[in-house]
Amino acid sequence: MPKLVKNNQAVESDGWIEVDSLEAASAALQPLIPLSLVTEARNNGLADKQYGILFSDQDSFEVLLESLSEQPVIVFKFGKFADGRFFTFARELREQHAYSGDIRAAGDFMPDQVAFLSRCGFTSFDCRNEAEAALIPGIKGIVSNAYQADAQQPEPLFRRK
Amino acid sequence: MYVYDSYDQQIVDQRVVQFKEQTERFLAGQLAAEEFLPLRLQNGLYVQRHAPMLRIAVPYGLMTSTQLRKIADVSRRFDKGYVHFTTRQNIQLNWPALEDVPEILKELASVQMHAIQTSGNCIRNTTTDQFAGVIADEIEDPRPWCELIRQWSTLHPEFAFLPRKFKIAVNGSQSEDRAAIRFHDIGLQLVKNDEGKTGFKVYVGGGLGRTPLAGQEVRSYLEQEDLITYLEAILRVYNVHGRRDNKYKARIKILVKALGVDKFRELVDAQWQMIKDSPNRLTDEEINRVKSYFTAVDYQPLADETEKLASLRFENDPFDKWMTKNVQAHKEAGYAAVTLSVKKVGHPPGDATDTELEQIADLADQFSQGELRVSHQQNVVFSDVKQSDLFALWQALDALGFADPTVGTLNDVICCPGGDYCALANAKSIPIAEAIQTEFNDLDYLFDLGDLDLNISGCMNACGHHHIGHIGVLGVDKKGEEFYQVSLGGDSGVNAQVGKILGPSFKAEDMPGVIKKIIDVFVESRSEEEPFISVVNRLGLEPFKERVYAKAS
Numbered sequence A: 001m002p003k004l005v006k007n008n009q010a011v012e013s014d015g016w017i018e019v020d021s022l023e024a025a026s027a028a029l030q031p032l033i034p035l036s037l038v039t040e041a042r043n044n045g046l047a048d049k050q051y052g053i054l055f056s057d058q059d060s061f062e063v064l065l066e067s068l069s070e071q072p073v074i075v076f077k078f079g080k081f082a083d084g085r086f087f088t089f090a091r092e093l094r095e096q097h098a099y100s101g102d103i104r105a106a107g108d109f110m111p112d113q114v115a116f117l118s119r120c121g122f123t124s125f126d127c128r129n130e131a132e133a134a135l136i137p138g139i140k141g142i143v144s145n146a147y148q149a150d151a152q153q154p155e156p157l158f159r160r161k
Numbered sequence B: 001m002y003v004y005d006s007y008d009q010q011i012v013d014q015r016v017v018q019f020k021e022q023t024e025r026f027l028a029g030q031l032a033a034e035e036f037l038p039l040r041l042q043n044g045l046y047v048q049r050h051a052p053m054l055r056i057a058v059p060y061g062l063m064t065s066t067q068l069r070k071i072a073d074v075s076r077r078f079d080k081g082y083v084h085f086t087t088r089q090n091i092q093l094n095w096p097a098l099e100d101v102p103e104i105l106k107e108l109a110s111v112q113m114h115a116i117q118t119s120g121n122c123i124r125n126t127t128t129d130q131f132a133g134v135i136a137d138e139i140e141d142p143r144p145w146c147e148l149i150r151q152w153s154t155l156h157p158e159f160a161f162l163p164r165k166f167k168i169a170v171n172g173s174q175s176e177d178r179a180a181i182r183f184h185d186i187g188l189q190l191v192k193n194d195e196g197k198t199g200f201k202v203y204v205g206g207g208l209g210r211t212p213l214a215g216q217e218v219r220s221y222l223e224q225e226d227l228i229t230y231l232e233a234i235l236r237v238y239n240v241h242g243r244r245d246n247k248y249k250a251r252i253k254i255l256v257k258a259l260g261v262d263k264f265r266e267l268v269d270a271q272w273q274m275i276k277d278s279p280n281r282l283t284d285e286e287i288n289r290v291k292s293y294f295t296a297v298d299y300q301p302l303a304d305e306t307e308k309l310a311s312l313r314f315e316n317d318p319f320d321k322w323m324t325k326n327v328q329a330h331k332e333a334g335y336a337a338v339t340l341s342v343k344k345v346g347h348p349p350g351d352a353t354d355t356e357l358e359q360i361a362d363l364a365d366q367f368s369q370g371e372l373r374v375s376h377q378q379n380v381v382f383s384d385v386k387q388s389d390l391f392a393l394w395q396a397l398d399a400l401g402f403a404d405p406t407v408g409t410l411n412d413v414i415c416c417p418g419g420d421y422c423a424l425a426n427a428k429s430i431p432i433a434e435a436i437q438t439e440f441n442d443l444d445y446l447f448d449l450g451d452l453d454l455n456i457s458g459c460m461n462a463c464g465h466h467h468i469g470h471i472g473v474l475g476v477d478k479k480g481e482e483f484y485q486v487s488l489g490g491d492s493g494v495n496a497q498v499g500k501i502l503g504p505s506f507k508a509e510d511m512p513g514v515i516k517k518i519i520d521v522f523v524e525s526r527s528e529e530e531p532f533i534s535v536v537n538r539l540g541l542e543p544f545k546e547r548v549y550a551k552a553s
């Protein structure tokens, strides 16, 4: 059973896997490399390989910005669902740093946060379990309009009506 | 007042559906209690000591008689038939059943009300002066700005999981600050610049609780079109840099204090430069659209009734007192604003029954264009009463028990629910309020004491705003016993300051006597008509300490 939600659908893995060492990174086809290892991995010739960045709640957003190049995916791994910083980081990546790859939520986030996460620029969700992945398509769009401009909707409601 | 268009209504209706789905999942055991917690809090639902408590948003304290009747109806059908007006201009139901909350929210949505973001670590209801739009010395009516902030902050995707709650207040008056903006996370003061253009002075980092601090000026003048983008920049800096490791250090005031306001300003400005000219920048069209809802009040060309009122006051002493304490001058000739005293000895301040709410709604229809306001002092305001109706309104209020001429006096206590209702309390607060009210039940004496804010909180969370009462009372726990700490000199107004602690705390039974001694020192030391707060500022705490802690001889 899939626990990844992409394009508002629960899908089987899309190949990206979290790794925790340089060896594992070079062994994997599509590794998600912890931000703390990215520089080292690059120096070790990994730059030619497709890889994604795994950002944990201990990491620095400034370092992420410095490490940003053409990575196709950035994963924000929630340590606690109440840590709202990732909402801002994703928006800044989209709106201020023109990042256009996949921004993925992983770790301890709730399906009920997916609507807001999406509006902040997240595009895929690696859920805690299958049941949550199955729930998301049904609840994400319940509130269908919004006052604010956001990563999905560049104009606030007052400019749209 | 603002009326929902189809978009506003749709958002509120859909939020009800969303919450219903969440509640059902929780009740079916598919949503863990700790995960339902932030979801229900974001929708105003607490679980208190005895039962859930639902806090209903009253945007900037303004409501219609129709909405008030709906609240009465809901409190009767789903609760015990009474509600509580809060110090943040909202309304609380104290005992709704969780299963009923979705239905209650649906009822509220039918009259353009909701409970969105009345609690939780998000942007809360924006508050303002209860006399907004009707007083003469205003730079501009703050309510349209509150409404613009309400729309921007409602279901904001980025700021639903802040380090801590976030409160914004707006003031439009030039001489007074009834909104206590310096004690909010963000305080906005409407100002005019040298060219006469209206904008905002912005304060940040004020608050009460464990670390009471007055907000600091972060910007002396902000163009009105920049309001939303600038708020967004502040919130973004807070969301990223605010502490999340200790909930007592998580408010923005701690961040501002730690960084210093200059460094904080730098961070905000850097962020703001990125988004200043984004589509979120307000347009004149939108500002005018929202303003148009507040200028539409139907005033008749009337003349002031000065002479007629003067003779009525001369003939009738209780009416005269009420006019002095409970009636406020209005910017329109021939009108006045009236405060209904909702405080009754022995009842929690701000509590009202369903029947009382309906009586108030009827009077609002009859005397004040069907609108009313909730004040920070937990009273109700009729903002647009014809002066020619004042005597009739007074008689009607007097018959119902809402005409106590105590507004602004020592007996107009601000008081949190305290140990009788609140799980966090160190001590009861309502019986203290009651004992003090009973001690000072001589109206003439109270009246002579002049304006005096007495604020009582049952614990450090300071829901009763004890730090900014002229006299503040805080419930503390001493080895399992309830004690009360007294502070003097707090001020929520333009001279924002936090009260200073008098000394060791007192037992509940000693409190009326302690307050009496403080009042005695004040009465003996004041020059004619001098207000309490000015005596405290002039003399300092010493004479009060001496009297209160004097050894019995």
Ligand code: SF4
Pocket (backbone or CB within 6 Å): B416, B417, B418, B419, B422, B423, B424, B425, B426, B457, B458, B459, B460, B461, B462, B463, B464
């Ligand atoms: S101040 Fe304390 S006791 Fe009073 S309502 Fe707030 S949390 Fe409860």
